[in-house]
Amino acid sequence: MENAKNELELIKKYQAKGYSHNFRVVDNRLIDNTTKKKFEAKDIKVVAEHRFEGMSNPSDMSILYVIKMGNTKGTFLASYGSAADTEVAEFFNTIPKENISNDKNILM
Template sequence: MRNTPNVLELIKKYQAKGYVDNFRIENNTLIDVISKLEYSPKEIHIVAEHRFEGMSNPADMSILYIIKIGNEIKGTFLASYGSVADTEAAEFFNEIPQENVSNSENILN
């Protein structure tokens, strides 16, 4: 059985591959924390995602989105899901067109 990395280990591995931007969501817009540039769901490409359950409480669930925007912007977004979900983030990611979602950059494949 392969040992699955935890969230921080995965983020570090993706950062080593250039996924260094961090984002927040506000008013149905993804905002780059450093540049303050704003993006709509249609501009976002999810190139991998990883789901995690809390070690001590399975209700503590999160999903790590690996994101590309155009050819230049690459980063990660960690969102809660399940009973403690951030509804604004969940709604935003549900609006990303299905054709913009793939698993093409998943480092665990």
């Protein structure tokens, strides 16, 4: 991006815009860590994504998904490449293409 030096900096900027929920993937569902509400892939709208490479090791790669489901908005940070969690990668691959925005940055 942009002006963010790392993932945490960018997450904080999104949190300030209301994307404050954090999630985990379990049994092919996205679960809100606070409310424990479960979401199916078809219910998720990816409004932006950001990819990062490790500064000291370029193979340390991550992707920050900025997502919303109705009034629930938040971020999900996932590893990709050789360090990827296959359950997470498979789940995000099942989100319908029409639910994925082409926006790379909604902070501007």
